[in-house]
Amino acid sequence: MPRVILIDDEPPARRGMKRMLAEFEDIEIVGEAGTLDRARELVASVRPDAIFLDIELTSGTGFDLVADLPPETSVIVVSAYSLYAIDAFDAAALDFLVKPVDPERLQTAIVRLRERLRQTSQTSDAAIRPAAASRLLLKSMMSSVVVSIDAITMLQAEADFTRVHLDTDQSYLAGGLLGKFESDLKSPPFFRLSRSLIVNLEKIRTIKWEPGGRSLIYFAADKQPTPLGRAASKRLRQITDDYSQHFHGL
Incomplete structure (x- = not known):
């Protein structure tokens, strides 16, 4: 039975989502929060399978929470603003629902959640x-x-699969979620930059820091750079600062 938490700073929005989720007998709502601090407490204590997350919160943004979530917790973004869709999927959100939520789209999100579990x-x-x-x-x-x-x-x-890139410029799409591979990779040199990306720092040739907190990383074998979002770029900068003695020039 999927165990979920609702995170939205508007109580009417949370009540509406609870009514819609009541149509799914296997969904168990194990908590709700209106602030980031309360959301973090709930995630740590309840360890939900998924969170339904609004982005614009009075205490910050939902993306501030996503970076701290355990990999096994799925994120379904629920927002009135479609402009957040790109950032949502950059953060490896399982789905993106636009308010007011369409029942059929919610059904699709629940099916994806069940399959992910x-x-x-x-x-x-x-x-x-x-x-x-x-x-x-x-x-x-x-x-x-x-x-x-x-x-x-x-x-x-990539959805319920993982694309593995090699230094020969080849890649393979393998069955299994990204988290399933993480325990097989030694850190360092492997680091998880986001919910959707693990990189081998020893294979990075160049990092180009972009305006707006984003970046581009270049591997020796690749002709095209890999773009990183703000959260992943921030994590990469922290890592390269910590390991600067090993990565001079990046």
Whole structure:
């Protein structure tokens, strides 16, 4: 049974969402919050499967909370402003619902949540770590391939799959959520920059810091840079500052 928290600073909005979610017998609402501080307390104590999150809160923005969430907590953004959609999916939101929420769109979001939880529970189909901890077995519906962990430049979440990029400029779309691979990757050099991205800092050739708090990262094998959003760029800057002795010039 999916356990969810509602986060919105408007009580009428929370009441409306509770009424809509009551139509789904398997959804259990385990808490609600109107501020970021209360939301953080609830997430830490309840460990929900998902949060329904408004973005514009009186105490800050919902994106301030997303960066601190455990990877296994899904985010469904509920906002009156569609302009937040790009940032929402940059933060690996499971879905984006526009207020007033359409019942059919909510149904789609719930189906995605159920599928995400099913995927999470199927650990046997995720990456397999060999005894030597030097390779990953990546499985898809069509094939399986073994890759060297040292050859991985980054891993990106794509819905319920993970795209694994190599320093040969190849990439593979593997079954399993991004979090399933994280325990197989040593840190450093691997760091999770956001809910949707893990990078190998040893493979980064150049970082270009962009206006507005964003950035571009260049891997040696790639012709095109990988753009990072504000939250991921902030995390990357913190990491490179901490490990500056290892990454001079980035």
